[in-house]
Amino acid sequence: xxxxxQDPGPFNVPEGATVAxxxxxxxxxxxxxxxxxxxxxxxxxxxxxxxxxxxxxxRFTAQLNRASQYISLLIRDSKLSxxxxxxxxxxxxxxxxSKIIFGSGTRLSIRP
Amino acid sequence: xxxxxxxxxxxxxxxxxSVAFWCNPISGHATLYWYQQILGQGPKLLIQFQNNGVVDxxxxxxxxxxxxxxxxxxxxxxxxxxKLEDSAVYLCASSFMTGGHEQxxxxxxxxxxx
Numbered sequence: 001x002x003x004x005x006q007d008p009g010p011f012n013v014p015e016g017a018t019v020a021x022x023x024x025x026x027x028x029x030x031x032x033x034x035x036x037x038x039x040x041x042x043x044x045x046x047x048x049x050x051x052x053x054x055x056x057x058x059r060f061t062a063q064l065n066r067a068s069q070y071i072s073l074l075i076r077d078s079k080l081s082x083x084x085x086x087x088x089x090x091x092x093x094x095x096x097x098s099k100i101i102f103g104s105g106t107r108l109s110i111r112p
Numbered sequence: 113x114x115x116x117x118x119x120x121x122x123x124x125x126x127x128x129x130s131v132a133f134w135c136n137p138i139s140g141h142a143t144l145y146w147y148q149q150i151l152g153q154g155p156k157l158l159i160q161f162q163n164n165g166v167v168d169x170x171x172x173x174x175x176x177x178x179x180x181x182x183x184x185x186x187x188x189x190x191x192x193x194x195k196l197e198d199s200a201v202y203l204c205a206s207s208f209m210t211g212g213h214e215q216x217x218x219x220x221x222x223x224x225x226x
Contacts, residue, residue: 081222097167098168102147
């Protein structure tokens with residue numbers, strides 16, 4: 001089993017739709033969680049951190065479910081510019097060490 | 113604020129040759145990361161530095177890869193000798209601190225080994 005697992009997609013949805021994807025992680029002691037966005041042939045950029053209480057940034061909502069060991073990303077009212085690969089990142093280290101694992105990414109394509 | 117700088121942007125070498133990549137992180141960022149990203153996969157952490165000390169190098173193939181960050185600022189990653197499977201984008205990132213902090217990535221070096 002991979003340490004961090006994502007559905008590779010692609011998700012192909014119409015503009016204005018709501019889309020959600022999950023990311024599962026294997027280490028229950030994982031400390032911090034993030035969603036990054038990567039455009040084709042570009043470097044990854046932080047989309048949002050994922051907090052225990054969940055957090056929202058405009059059309060984007062991130063949730064953490066520690067009991068089931070997954071994080072989720074919800075995109076509402078999707079735009080053409082949301083087309084990208086979304087990478088889940090988990091820090092599986094403890095307070096004295098850091099072990100950063102990226103998922104393989106979920107490809108999202110928004111069609112007009 | 114200047115971002116993370118990397119050079120070269122592209123490199124083509126033959127197998128068994130050596131290659132080195134350079135990274136200059138964002139000023140004031142103590143933590144520096146080197147990642148390998150193979151096409152269609154997520155970035156894989158090769159090595160993480162906190163200032164000039166190594167935090168995690170568990171996934172660095174130490175028989176052929178080496179990295180250093182001598183003065184706690186710039187870093188170099190070297191491959192010697194290169195194999196065909198080393199063809200990938202090598203990304204450098206930096207963050208203010210280690211652990212749960214935003215990482216800023218450089219544009220990467222696209223390596224092709226023939």
